[in-house]
Amino acid sequence: MTVRVRFAPSPTGYLHIGAARSALFNWLYARKSAGKFLLRIEDTDLQRSTDESTRSIIEGLEWLGLDYDEDLVFQSNNAPKHRAAAHRLVEEGKAYRDFTPKEQRDDKDVKQNISERARAQQVEGVDPRSNPFRELAKEESDRRAAAGEPFVVRLKVPAEGATKFDDIVYGTQERSHSEIEDLVLLRSDGHPLYNLSVVIDDIEMGITHVIRGQDHLTNTHKQILLYEALGAPVPRFAHLPLILAPNKGKLSKRKHGEVVSLTTYRDRGFVPAAFRNFLALLGWAPPDGKEVLSKEELVQLFSLEGIGRANAIFNFHENDPRRWTDDKALWMNAEYIRTMPLEELLPMVKTELRANKLWREEYDDDDRDWLLKTLDLIRQRYFTLKDFSGQGRAYFSDDFDFDETAVNKNLRKEPRMRELMLGLADKLETVEPFNMETAEAALRAYADEAGVKAGLLINGARTMLTGQAVGPSMFEIFDVLGREASVQRLRSGIPFQQETL
RNA sequence: GGCGCAUUGGUGUAGUUGGUUAACACGCUGCCCUCUCAAGGCAGAGAUCACGGGUUCGAGUCCCGUAUGCGCUACCA
Numbered sequence: 001m002t003v004r005v006r007f008a009p010s011p012t013g014y015l016h017i018g019a020a021r022s023a024l025f026n027w028l029y030a031r032k033s034a035g036k037f038l039l040r041i042e043d044t045d046l047q048r049s050t051d052e053s054t055r056s057i058i059e060g061l062e063w064l065g066l067d068y069d070e071d072l073v074f075q076s077n078n079a080p081k082h083r084a085a086a087h088r089l090v091e092e093g094k095a096y097r098d099f100t101p102k103e104q105r106d107d108k109d110v111k112q113n114i115s116e117r118a119r120a121q122q123v124e125g126v127d128p129r130s131n132p133f134r135e136l137a138k139e140e141s142d143r144r145a146a147a148g149e150p151f152v153v154r155l156k157v158p159a160e161g162a163t164k165f166d167d168i169v170y171g172t173q174e175r176s177h178s179e180i181e182d183l184v185l186l187r188s189d190g191h192p193l194y195n196l197s198v199v200i201d202d203i204e205m206g207i208t209h210v211i212r213g214q215d216h217l218t219n220t221h222k223q224i225l226l227y228e229a230l231g232a233p234v235p236r237f238a239h240l241p242l243i244l245a246p247n248k249g250k251l252s253k254r255k256h257g258e259v260v261s262l263t264t265y266r267d268r269g270f271v272p273a274a275f276r277n278f279l280a281l282l283g284w285a286p287p288d289g290k291e292v293l294s295k296e297e298l299v300q301l302f303s304l305e306g307i308g309r310a311n312a313i314f315n316f317h318e319n320d321p322r323r324w325t326d327d328k329a330l331w332m333n334a335e336y337i338r339t340m341p342l343e344e345l346l347p348m349v350k351t352e353l354r355a356n357k358l359w360r361e362e363y364d365d366d367d368r369d370w371l372l373k374t375l376d377l378i379r380q381r382y383f384t385l386k387d388f389s390g391q392g393r394a395y396f397s398d399d400f401d402f403d404e405t406a407v408n409k410n411l412r413k414e415p416r417m418r419e420l421m422l423g424l425a426d427k428l429e430t431v432e433p434f435n436m437e438t439a440e441a442a443l444r445a446y447a448d449e450a451g452v453k454a455g456l457l458i459n460g461a462r463t464m465l466t467g468q469a470v471g472p473s474m475f476e477i478f479d480v481l482g483r484e485a486s487v488q489r490l491r492s493g494i495p496f497q498q499e500t501l
Numbered sequence: 502g503g504c505g506c507a508u509u510g511g512u513g514u515a516g517u518u519g520g521u522u523a524a525c526a527c528g529c530u531g532c533c534c535u536c537u538c539a540a541g542g543c544a545g546a547g548a549u550c551a552c553g554g555g556u557u558c559g560a561g562u563c564c565c566g567u568a569u570g571c572g573c574u575a576c577c578a
Contacts, residue, residue: 012578044578048577098576102576103575105575110575115502118574128503170506175504175505179503181574184576189576191576193575193576193577197578198578213572214572215572216578218573218574241571242571244571250571278513281513282514283514285515287515289515289524289526291514291526308513308514309506309508310506310507310508310509311507311508311571314513315528323528326512326513327512327528328513328526328528329527330527331528381538381539410537443536453536455537463537468537468538470538471537473536474537
């Protein structure tokens with residue numbers, strides 16, 4: 001039997017990183033077992049679903065490199081089938097119509113209501129599962145329905161016994177039927193509800209393994225009851241631990257903002273492979289401990305058995321812009337940026353430079369070698385793709401900013417710096433040929449001549465040429481920027497004209 | 502309220518059927534390298550394995566209880 005798994009997000013807003021990880025694990029499992037990875041948009045709640053959200057989900061998966069098989073399924077298209085199935089269950093006596101008038105429920109404090117109701121029922125000794133309509137004669141039920149009386153359709157959960165299944169991650173799960181209320185399948189307006197829709201769609205799509213968040217663990221028993229009522233084989237289940245905020249609370253956009261949205265990582269300069277790699281390590285551990293893994297390696301090493309059971313904390317620092325997301329994610333991204341093949345990095349940098357009007361067409365042909373050399377030089381200390389257009393701006397444009405602390409530290413401390421820089425410019429102008437070695441020799445000779453330490457000139461020149469106090473070896477910078485730009489920038493008076501803060 | 506699940510250094514995780522000094526990665530500290538910052542190399546701090554009992558010659562690993570967190574309990578998904 002070929003494995004068929006699916007990722008079934010509801011299109012209500014951005015793609016949550018937890019959902020993205022579910023998608024990744026499903027995808028990895030499918031590819032690992034040469035099965036199919038399907039995508040289904042769960043848009044049963046039409047009020048909250050948006051096309052934009054659907055688009056962002058598809059884009060997000062594409063960005064992560066998770067390709068899906070077969071056609072995209074929209075759950076809302078199957079609503080008629082869901083309704084028909086519910087009615088069939090009523091006909092077969094496996095479900096029944098409940099004519100109890102609808103109770104208005106405020107979406108805000110449902111949890112509160114639930115526990116209050118449970119407490120009240122316990123005090124009064126009422127069985128929450130009792131329902132006067134459960135045993136209503138079929139003729140009576142049909143008659144009232146035909147008369148237009150509104151009703152919901154509920155599944156008849158057996159009074160006795162228990163449901164049991166073997167979760168691949170959490171082990172054997174058993175739940176007594178006495179704890180399961182007769183769940184609503186169809187709303188009084190005829191709208192099918194979640195548990196019904198997923199089960200029918202999963203049957204329809206031939207899903208063999210349901211891999212999803214742990215928040216569905218207890219609901220699984222209800223779904224199994226549905227599979228059985230519908231006479232369909234029950235798939236295998238693997239529930240995933242949840243991803244939590246640093247305070248162990250729920251990770252939500254409302255509370256935590258953009259860090260939870262997958263698109264943020266794309267927009268803030270993550271390399272897809274790096275983020276995918278990071279995500280894979282949240283709740284799953286490779287057997288041999290090697291953590292930096294390519295897509296192929298992940299597929300090869302992945303197994304559902306390797307998934308842990310404890311929820312993971314996504315450890316970002318809300319008030320520290322430098323550590324805006326998980327440290328390890330940032331490290332992973334830097335690791336990819338400095339070690340991945342340059343040809344793979346190049347298109348990503350191209351997009352980044354283009355967006356900032358720093359891309360020149362010559363980079364594609366005449367200056368391609370120069371570009372590759374420069375990228376290789378500067379990528380060593382970058383964390384995100386944004387750095388190529390930010391910190392790296394001076395390598396692609398003469399119009400760059402001077403960092404105030406760099407200017408103070410490397411240029412203003414030494415009163416003679418302006419003339420030293422001009423002198424250095426004069427020296428470099430005559431060096432022939434102009435390269436790393438000759439530039440270094442010239443600079444050191446000039447330092448001796450002027451009676452200053454080479455380091456003073458080096459640090460000053462770095463700031464003159466790049467606007468920054470940190471960066472690659474100075475002589476490599478000379479080499480990459482070339483004689484003309486180097487000399488011109490050394491002669492610039494701009495940093496010296498700025499007001500001291 | 503009921504039911505379920507979880508609990509190894511700051512974070513992510515390893516710890517095969519109970520057996521020595523609890524391992525790895527990120528982060529943190531220091532040193533080396535050095536023209537700066539990274540990277541890299543070296544060294545180090547940090548865990549009475551949530552707590553309390555029990556079984557055992559021996560428990561992070563098995564059992565019971567407690568606490569805490571999370572989830573479900575909806576005509577939400």
